[in-house]
Amino acid sequence: MAIEIKSPTFPESVAEGTIASWVKKEGEFIKQDEVIVEIETEKVVLEVVAPFDGVISEIIKPAGDIVKSAELIARFKEEALSEKHTSKTSDLKIDSLSSKLKESSIKSNGPAAEKLLKEHQIDPEDINGSGKDGRVTKADIVKYLEVSVETKVETDTLPKSQDEIITHASTERQEERVPMSRLRATIAKRLLDVRQDTAMLTTFNEVDMQPIKDLRAEYGKEFEDEHGVKLGFMGFFVLAAVQALKKFPVVNASIDGSDIVYHGYQDIGVAVSTEKGLVVPVIRDADTLDIADVEKSILDYSVKAKNGKLTIDDMQGGTFTISNGGVFGSLLSTPILNAPQTGILGMHTIKDRPVAIDGEVVIRPMMYLAMSYDHRLLDGKEAVAFLIAIKDQLESPEKLLLNI
Known part of the structure; x- marks a missing residue:
């Protein structure tokens, strides 16, 4: 009896x-909990697994199709691994054995012929052998080489057609048009909306990282031995x-219509780059965690x-975001707000630079900090x-x- 395979139930924020991609095909045997299909949303790629052993019947x-929450996407039939699913493997083994037996029954060519074939890197299958049982002789190879040389000369002397010239030229400047992934399209839309719907401004400063490096x-x-994670x-x-x-607290707030929403908790989003785009998982209640819990x-x-x-x-929620472009070598940037948040902190690469400390010029490991904020809610004085x-x-x- 076939059962219905439906897309996952999406949260309200995902329409x-x-x-x-379908990881498994119709009729292919699938073990329980194996991934059968991947569904991309605007935030993550969700996997649907097989409920039990069986095959996709439809x-x-x-x-490429768009699906709603909990929508029917396939039908699955429970079925045990049987001879039908293993017959292909058996057939392949038999075919391979037959080929080996057939090859072993063919007599080898003479030593002179084998030497010429090796010198000129010729596949004996390309030559019609005139010897016994279709063996290739030395004369067959000489004749084959003479014909090949004549054909090559004639081909090289012929003028190339216009179509051939155009085709050759076009292959040097190829283009490929592919549809934008849902995640990439969502990122693009959100970034553009932030630029249009907020009064975004960025302020900069720099920090001496020597104390933290010493620590x-x-x-x-x-620290690593005690907590099992690097500091x-x-x-x-x-x-x-x-x-x-x-x-x-105003930096931790957000705008909702004509209201200001003050959040009594600190949920910190940490921007992470993946192969499919930028995602921002959220460390919830970060104000209740110590540094070991944060690192974990x-x-x-x-x-x-x-x-x-x-x-x-x-990746739901978040009241403030931290983005680290320094892992890619960025020296300075202006991070874009993660709406509806009011602020985002941009970290950058650490560079040894000369700085003045107590009237003396010393070399210190310095990092530029960038703080982008929504000027509609946050004044420059507060942001700085x-x-x-x-x-x-x-x-x-x-x-x-000491929490001070």
């Missing part, structure tokens, strides 16, 4: 998805952002993003003060531990 929605060098190994830079930035958001959350999200296992729930609060905590990591 529809696209059939990205694919209703082919690749990681001194306690990094002990990275992002954990410090998340905690610094949390403390700054508590001091400036970041590592977990990174692994899930790399393997395409992020869920829609992982917020970014300086982050800078001060990063340059004095002990403040993060």
Whole structure:
């Protein structure tokens, strides 16, 4: 008896998805929990697995079709692995054995002929052998070479047709037009909407990373042994952002129509780059986590993003976002807001630069910080003060531990 295979139930924020690819084909035997189809939404790629052992009896929605939440996409029939599914494998083995037996029954060509074939790199199947049992002789090879040379000379002396010239020229400047993926199209639309619907402005500062680098060098190994995760830079930035958001709650707020919504929690989105585009998983209640918990959350999200296992729930919400362009070598940039959030912090690469400290020029590992904000809700004074609060905590990591 066939059962219905439906698309997953999407959350309210996701209206529809696209059939990205059918991993399994109609009639192909599938084991329980094997992925049979991938559905791409505007946020993630969802996988539908086989409910039990069986075969797909009918694919209703082919690749490229748009599907709604819980919509019928295929029919699946429970079936055990039988001779029908293994017959193809058996046939291939028999065919392979027959071919080997057939090849072994063919007599080899003479030594002189084999030498010429090897010297001129000729496939003996291209020559009609005149010897016994179709064996290729030396005379057959000489004749074949003479004909090949004459044909090549005639071909080279013929003028090329106009069509051939045009075809050759066109292959040097090829173009390919492919439809934009749903995720890429959604990212493009959201970025454009933010530019049009917000009064986005960016303020900059720089931070001396030496204190954090010293802390990681001194306690990094002990931290990893104790918590099972490396002490990275992002954990410090998340905690610094949390403390700054508590001091400036308007940065943690959002605009809803003509209202301002103040959030009594700090959910920090961390931008992660994947092969299919930028995604922003959210570290929920980051104000209740210590630096070890933050680092574990970041590592977990990174692994899930790399393997395409992020869920829609992982990326829902968020009150503030941190983007790290420094992992790609970016020295300075202006991050774009993640609507409806009011602010986003941009991290960049760390570079040794000369700076003045206590009247002396010294070389320090410096990072530029960029804070983009919605000027409709946030004034420049508050945005600058917020970014300086982050800078001060990063340059004095002990403040993060004392929550000051």
